[in-house]
Amino acid sequence: MKKDNLIWTEKGRKQVFDCRVFSVWESYCKPPVSQSDQDEPLVFSVIDAKDWAIVVPVIENAGKKQFVMVWQWRHGCHCLSLEFPGGVFEPGEKPQDAAARELYEETGYKPEKITKLGEFSPNPAIMSNKVHFFLAEDLKNHGKQNLDKDEYVEVVLVDVEEVSQGMGKPPYIHALMGTALALYCQTTVC
Secondary structure (H helix, E strand, O other): OOOHHHOOEEEEEEEEEEOOOEEEEEEEEEOOHHHOOOOOOEEEEEEEEOOEEEEEEEEEEOOEEEEEEEEEEEOOOOEEEEEOOEEEOOOOOOHHHHHHHHHHHHHOEEEEEEEEEEEEOOOOOOEOOOEEEEEEEEEEEOOOOOOOOOOOEEEEEEEHHHHHHHOOOOOOOOHHHHHHHHHHHHHOOO
């Protein structure tokens, strides 16, 4: 199904802010020709950030499935959040490699099997990047984290049922973790 009548055309862009995590651009866009007689481009803000990976690590413990998760402080909401491990890609890194690396760095676990569950635009209205979701299985605990200097996390094992019932309520407040859980539930019974 073609929707050419809805496609905007970017005529230019200008960077207005840059930091370690993202940059903000003004995007000068013309509306679809068939929809408007607008001569001048309209201005939209776009956040450029690196792609990142979120990993759903699953282990079997005493006959129950559990997720390997991390507690961490989130500056935007000024609160603790219980999340699946994840982080940004290194330059040139493949999504699957980024997922395995982030899992190991944050938790000390390495997967024998890693499967892509899907990818999404975190907020396509204003963000240009993608988040890639992976299932990590057959985990081996190497017992040592390799955290960034600004990364403080605590690793915990949480029953799948607890996470499924708690998602959307504190401490399961991160929307992308809900997406990760939904993708996981497509592969198994939650």
